[in-house]
Amino acid sequence: MSRRIFRYVAFSIVQDVTAEPEYAARCVSGDESECGAESGVGHHPAEVEEWQRKHTQxxxxxxxxxxxxDYAVMEPPDGLPVGLQPARVARVRA
Ligand SMILES: [Zn+2]
Structure with missing residues (x-):
């Protein structure tokens, strides 16, 4: 296992807007064993809440x-993708 030390970069942690967040719920009601019914994965909280209301009813x-x-990406302050050195970017653009 190799370990490299990189120069300090003040990354921002931002939600990856190219991947939809995932919401899900499982019914844990029950005295001795839980119900276990599952909503399935939704991409909006309202879908899961609707399932909960129906299940409760x-x-x-x-x-x-x-x-x-959800998915998060580390964004460097200068906006360059991680691993892309300025010199290599210049070469790509040339
Ligand atoms: Zn239940």
Whole structure:
């Protein structure tokens, strides 16, 4: 395993807008064992909330575990993609 030390760069952590965030919920209602019904993955919280309302209406289950996932990218302050040295960028543009 090699370990390289890079110069310090004050990266910003930003949400990757090219990948949709993911929302999901699982019903964890139940005394001894949880229900386990799952909403499936949606790309908007409203889809999952709608599923929860419907499930609660049908079952009177009221407790859910919610998952949220998104993708993040590290953006250097000068806007250059990570790994692209200024000299190499200049060569590409030439
Ligand atoms: Zn349930």
């Amino acid at each position: 049908e079952t009177r289950h009221v407790r859910y575990r919610r998952n949220f996932a």
